[in-house]
Amino acid sequence: MPTAGLNRGFAKRGFAPWADRTLQPLLRLEALSKRFGAFTAVDQLSLDIYQGEFFALLGPSGCGKTTLLRLIAGFEQAGAGRILLDGIDLEPVPPHRRPVNMMFQSYALFPHLNVEANVAFGLKQEGLAKAEIAERVADMLALVRLQNFGRRKPQELSGGQRQRVALARSLIKRPRVLLLDEPMAALDKKLRGETQFELMALQRRLGLTFIIVTHDQSEAMTVADRIAVMDRGRLMQVAPPAEIYEQPNSRWVADFVGEINLFEGRVGDDGTSVEGTALGRLRVAAKIDAESGATVWVAVRPEKMRITASEPPRGEAGGTGPENCAAATVIDIGYLGDLSIYKLCTDAGVSVKAALANTGRFTEAAVGCDDKVWASFPPDAAIVLTR
Amino acid sequence: MTNRQRQRSFMAQFVVRIPYAWLVAFFLVPFLIVLKISLSQTAIAQPPYTPVFDLAAGWHGLRNFFADLSFDNYALLGSDPLYVLSYVKSVEIAAFSTLLLLVIGYPIAYAITRMPRRAQAVLVLLVVLPFWTSFLIRIYAWMNILQHDGPLNQLLLGLGIVREPPAWLATDTAVYIGMVYSYLPFMVLPLYATLEKLDEQLLEAAADLGCPRWKTFWLVTLPLSAPGVLAGALLCFIPIVGEFVIPDLLGGSRTSMIGQTVWTEFFANKDWPTAAAVAVVLVCLLVTPIIVFQHQAMRGTEHG
Numbered sequence: 001m002p003t004a005g006l007n008r009g010f011a012k013r014g015f016a017p018w019a020d021r022t023l024q025p026l027l028r029l030e031a032l033s034k035r036f037g038a039f040t041a042v043d044q045l046s047l048d049i050y051q052g053e054f055f056a057l058l059g060p061s062g063c064g065k066t067t068l069l070r071l072i073a074g075f076e077q078a079g080a081g082r083i084l085l086d087g088i089d090l091e092p093v094p095p096h097r098r099p100v101n102m103m104f105q106s107y108a109l110f111p112h113l114n115v116e117a118n119v120a121f122g123l124k125q126e127g128l129a130k131a132e133i134a135e136r137v138a139d140m141l142a143l144v145r146l147q148n149f150g151r152r153k154p155q156e157l158s159g160g161q162r163q164r165v166a167l168a169r170s171l172i173k174r175p176r177v178l179l180l181d182e183p184m185a186a187l188d189k190k191l192r193g194e195t196q197f198e199l200m201a202l203q204r205r206l207g208l209t210f211i212i213v214t215h216d217q218s219e220a221m222t223v224a225d226r227i228a229v230m231d232r233g234r235l236m237q238v239a240p241p242a243e244i245y246e247q248p249n250s251r252w253v254a255d256f257v258g259e260i261n262l263f264e265g266r267v268g269d270d271g272t273s274v275e276g277t278a279l280g281r282l283r284v285a286a287k288i289d290a291e292s293g294a295t296v297w298v299a300v301r302p303e304k305m306r307i308t309a310s311e312p313p314r315g316e317a318g319g320t321g322p323e324n325c326a327a328a329t330v331i332d333i334g335y336l337g338d339l340s341i342y343k344l345c346t347d348a349g350v351s352v353k354a355a356l357a358n359t360g361r362f363t364e365a366a367v368g369c370d371d372k373v374w375a376s377f378p379p380d381a382a383i384v385l386t387r
Numbered sequence: 388m389t390n391r392q393r394q395r396s397f398m399a400q401f402v403v404r405i406p407y408a409w410l411v412a413f414f415l416v417p418f419l420i421v422l423k424i425s426l427s428q429t430a431i432a433q434p435p436y437t438p439v440f441d442l443a444a445g446w447h448g449l450r451n452f453f454a455d456l457s458f459d460n461y462a463l464l465g466s467d468p469l470y471v472l473s474y475v476k477s478v479e480i481a482a483f484s485t486l487l488l489l490v491i492g493y494p495i496a497y498a499i500t501r502m503p504r505r506a507q508a509v510l511v512l513l514v515v516l517p518f519w520t521s522f523l524i525r526i527y528a529w530m531n532i533l534q535h536d537g538p539l540n541q542l543l544l545g546l547g548i549v550r551e552p553p554a555w556l557a558t559d560t561a562v563y564i565g566m567v568y569s570y571l572p573f574m575v576l577p578l579y580a581t582l583e584k585l586d587e588q589l590l591e592a593a594a595d596l597g598c599p600r601w602k603t604f605w606l607v608t609l610p611l612s613a614p615g616v617l618a619g620a621l622l623c624f625i626p627i628v629g630e631f632v633i634p635d636l637l638g639g640s641r642t643s644m645i646g647q648t649v650w651t652e653f654f655a656n657k658d659w660p661t662a663a664a665v666a667v668v669l670v671c672l673l674v675t676p677i678i679v680f681q682h683q684a685m686r687g688t689e690h691g
């Protein structure tokens with residue numbers, strides 16, 4: 001997760017159709033609900049997805065993200081609510097007639113057909129001419145770099161190759177929306193990273209709309225224009241990755257995406273401080289959107305925490321004031337190569353996490369276990385959460 | 388190899404050798420005996436063939452033994468059209484029965500896989516249940532049903548489908564009814580096993596790519612169930628060729644399958660050598676389908 005902060009990905013400059021009030025969404029979900037017996041998988045979910053977005057559904061297992069995908073694809077029938085594609089209600093449309101294609105987690109390649117036949121399968125159903133099908137299949141295979149694998153059967157391919165066949169097969173029909181169900185779950189880390197960028201490049205090039213379901217946060221942060229964080233069938237927050245990470249709207253989102261330090265307290269009279277936290281009185285940069293005395297939480301990401309050997313000086317430019325710091329002992333260090341996660345325990349017994357980049361090639365850490373340090377953070381590094 | 392390893396590998400081999408020895412003793416040796424009898428001549432004696440294998444006669448006796456063996460019986464099989472017709476009839480009935488079994492068995496197996504999980508186990512059990520009763524009794528039951536004044540004709544007359552009660556017994560139709568009834572589980576079970584393993588997501592993928600339900604069946608389900616179809620077909624065809632009871636009890640004198648021919652030669656004509664020759668030729672006839680079946684079964688276990 002910490003690498004996501006460094007791996008900002010392929011952000012499209014200025015691309016924010018959701019902010020444009022004149023634009024109609026490509027896909028609109030209206031109060032969608034789906035139950036399996038007593039279990040509610042999707043709970044009155046409303047969402048707009050725009051043309052050209054790479055949209056991610058992120059959440060823990062069982063949050064309903066795959067069910068939502070299957071509802072859009074047509075494999076499940078919603079109990080309530082509507083799905084509108086280009087303004088048309090998809091409810092009466094069976095899956096084989098929806099202009100939506102899905103790439104399955106298990107790829108679901110037809111084992112009795114070779115790669116070419118697999119990729120051509122969707123086109124054959126459209127009744128196109130043989131020559132045209134052959135041409136489009138060849139183009140698509142070249143696009144996913146499998147030109148020489150046309151005659152092979154899926155069993156003779158590696159996991160990454162199979163994934164590309166599945167992608168080619170679902171893209172060749174030029175769907176309005178491409179649904180990807182944890183497409184990279186079966187790939188190793190390096191391949192996953194490469195495939196993420198390939199997918200993004202492909203999406204931009206073809207100008208399609210992708211909806212990806214993933215439980216991997218860094219994957220969602222890397223590829224998506226917007227992320228919808230889900231929990232138990234409901235949307236917790238829908239925003240671009242940076243906003244989700246830096247401006248979570250709740251403790252749940254702050255805690256789910258990445259690591260967070262949370263300090264509970266009450267809003268101070270001046271509106272920019274929080275009192276009574278485990279670290280004492282904390283000062284934040286922005287005005288707090290809550291009444292004086294209300295219970296709030298000060299959230300600080302570990303990489304925004306600073307560790308110093310001595311107490312931070314007061315009033316220095318760039319230094320923190322006396323409020324946002326505490327003396328602590330280093331309990332544990334997690335070495336991740338590019339950075340280290342420090343688990344601290346303040347003298348008051350409060351657990352604090354800090355992440356620092358390993359900027360020097362030292363074989364011995366500057367800060368070691370059981371060291372006595374000062375943990376601090378600047379006021380603008382914190383965000384105040386009201387729920 | 389350590390002593391321990393040697394011990395273990397001996398035990399492992401021993402375990403394999405027991406069924407191997409069983410097969411040799413109770414399958415290979417009897418087959419060799421039948422083969423030997425097929426090369427002998429009929430004799431009014433006990434046993435009713437010569438020459439007889441007798442080690443007591445020593446080396447000279449052994450040489451005489453091999454000299455007396457001949458392929459006369461096989462020549463007879465080739466020359467008399469009765470036998471050729473019998474083989475042809477057997478293959479014909481077996482092929483058509485297998486086809487009927489496929490047409491009837493596939494929908495049954497497919498329907499079972501569409502049922503909820505718990506119901507499936509019960510339904511498969513119901514398909515196999517008749518096997519718990521005696522095979523002969525079931526064929527007798529069919530004789531009863533297909534009688535001139537039996538329940539089937541009563542039903543047909545009662546429903547007004549026919550005016551005169553048709554004759555069922557002693558016809559090819561009765562044989563087919565008997566075959567299909569008896570061998571249905573052999574067709575349904577392999578088909579069910581293959582269809583049950585079919586990945587649902589493949590069907591969803593086909594639908595996602597634009598295939599309506601019926602087309603998905605033809606393009607995805609059917610081709611992927613081919614191993615099950617082959618297994619079921621061979622599992623039925625091979626034994627049906629050699630069937631005796633069903634054609635004997637339900638069929639007429641016109642339908643003479645190879646099993647009945649062997650019976651006639653053995654019991655009626657007391658001609659052991661000819662009967663043995665007929666049996667050996669039957670085995671040779673079935674070698675090809677058996678090898679195909681074996682090959683298919685091994686491929687199945689490889690893919691797992």
